[in-house]
Amino acid sequence: MxxxxxxxxxxxxxxxxxxxxxxxxxxxxxxxxxxxxxxxxxxxxxxxxxxxxxxxxxxxxxxxxxxxxxxxxxxxxxxxxxxxxxxxxxxxxxxxxxxxxxxxxxxxxxxxxALPEIPEVDLSGVTLERLVVKAGDDAINEALENLAGTAKNFEAKDGKAENGDQVVIDFEGFVDGEAFEGGKGEGYPLELGSGSFIPGFEEELLGAKAGDDVEVKVTFPEQYGAEHLAGKDAVFKCKVHEVKAPKAAEINDELAKQFGAEDLAALKAQIAERLEAEYAGAARQVMKRGLLDQLDDKVKFELPPALVEAEAQQIAHQLWHEENPEVHDHNHGEIETTEEHQKLAERRVRLGLLLAEIGRKQEIEVTDAEMTQAVMNQARQYPGQERAFFEFVQQNPQMQQQLRAPIFEDKVIDHIAGEATVTDKEVSKEDLQKEIEKLDEA
Missing domain, CATH: 3.30.70.1050 (Trigger factor ribosome-binding domain)
Incomplete structure (x- = not known):
């Protein structure tokens, strides 16, 4: 040979x-x-x-x-x-x-x-600022009010049903004058504005009073799950038994127990911990951007043209779909890359190769436990189909890589932050929000 x-x-x-x-x-x-x-x-x-x-x-x-x-x-x-x-x-x-x-x-x-030779970078010269936000009373009270809203009760009222009210109804649906299977219910508590019934149904009950008989005329969506009803006009004969107004639960120890806390003080502590964890996650994204900006300035090396071009094409394609959200498939013309796409692709490829090289030299790996957790988190987006999703991931190396890549990157970022000089700076929630908005603008 x-x-x-x-x-x-x-x-x-x-x-x-x-x-x-x-x-x-x-x-x-x-x-x-x-x-x-x-x-x-x-x-x-x-x-x-x-x-x-x-x-x-x-x-x-x-x-x-x-x-x-x-x-x-x-x-x-x-x-x-x-x-x-x-x-x-x-x-x-x-x-x-x-x-x-x-x-x-x-x-x-x-x-x-070939992948280029990537120079060593002195991570000790990297300086980072970590924003720290404490959960204030206003934020905790706002979260408590939201929880009370989710635990709301409904109390009978006189007068007409308004958006947000609950109506207790009997109903029976007809298509072409014939009752259809699954279109009947008795004593059903329907919250108006919840969107739990087909489009138009709840709006037809606005203004109804206890004792009213209401004919609700709607059209089933074209993509409705039951094919024999999809796109069909229907009439629902409804009997309104009660109209109830929402009443938020009181913020007290009883509310806290509904959410698994011993008392209100314990619930507030849990909320504060959760809020500060959310703030820390957002602050980490800000710090990560600062870190990547410094690395991008510190390290320059030749980039594989084909890799940059592939990344630029992907960026252009993603941005095009964001600008044209009504297009869900890929049956569109060729999307040309711009100089802006090219510059962003060069940055992403350079930083991706650099982080990969640092991770390789430091022998950073994604563990089986971390991958399993990532798959489980993703599977929750497909309720009832978790097993099928697990099997799909097992048989799809590309999907495995999509799940593994962000975990690996985060571990490398943590390693670099551990080598860098990091100072904490306490800021308000509003200041943190402004920094997050800057990330979206960049």
Whole structure:
């Protein structure tokens, strides 16, 4: 086997790999000899099939395997000797593939962009500011009022139903004059404005009073779950038994017990802890941006053009969909990248490669437990389909990488912050919010 360099320009590399016909034949023979003892064929005892017959029946398939193994072996040996790490999957093509025939040498061309040498960075020279926000009484009381709102009760009232009120109704639905299955209920407590019934239903009950009979006319959505009802006009005959007004729960020890706390003081302490954890998470994002900005200024190196172009395309595509939220598929024209996309892509690629290199040198890894937790967190977005999501992740390496990458990045960021000089600065919730808004603007 012969490997000849054909391109060495910056990070671009090109090689021509020649595998001689005799080398291939030796590999095929070795594979057939290894398999021969287990092969049975009509007219021959197990392990006694002549090599010529084996070669005739299995030779073409074995030849393909031998070619692939030879190329893979040559590439592995090359990367081990050269120290190159390809930025993207190498482009591998068989030279004169259409005209190749058994007995010819195999010539394969390989092209790729190598990852650059990434210089060391003095992390001790990085200085960071960590914003600290304490949970004030106003924020705690606001959270308490929100909790009381979720624990609200409804009390009977006189007069017309308003948005936010609860109406207790009997109802029966009809399509084309016929009652349909699942369209009937008795004594149902419906909160107006909750959006729990099909669009238009709750609005039709605004202004109703206890004792009223109301005909609600609606149209089922085109994408409704029951196909026989999708897009159909319907009439619901409703009897209003009661109209009730919402009343927030009182903020006291009883409310605290509803949320698992011993008393109101304990609930306030839990709320303060949760709020400060949220503030700390937001402050971490601000500190992370400051850290990345410093690293971007400190370290410069050549970037693989194909990697930058792929990132720029992804950025342009993502931003286009954000600007055109009504388009949910990818059946649109080509999206051209701009200079702004290119600059952002260069920053992302540079920082991504730098963080990956720091993580590699520090032997930072994502543990199985961390991956399992990430999968569980993601699976919660698909209630009732958690098992299917777990199986999907197990069978999808790309999805595994999408879940692993942010965990790895956060661990590297924590390592760098541990090496850097960090000072705490206490600020208000409003000041932290302003810093977060700056991140969105950048």
């Amino acid at each position: 012969q490997v000849t360099e054909t391109l060495n320009d910056g990070l671009k590399r090109g090689y021509e790999i020649t595998i001689t016909a005799s080398e291939l034949d030796d590999k095929v023979t070795a594979k057939l000899e290894e398999a021969q003892p287990e092969i049975e064929m009509k007219g021959f005892r197990k392990g006694k099939v002549p090599m010529a017959m084996l070669r005739k029946q299995f030779g073409p398939r074995i030849l393909g395997e031998a070619m692939q193994e030879a190329v893979d072996g040559a590439m592995s040996e090359h990367f081990e000797k050269s120290g190159d790490r390809p930025a993207l999957q190498p482009k591998i093509e068989m030279k004169d593939g259409e005209n190749w025939k058994e007995g010819d040498d195999v010539v394969v061309t390989v092209e790729y962009e």
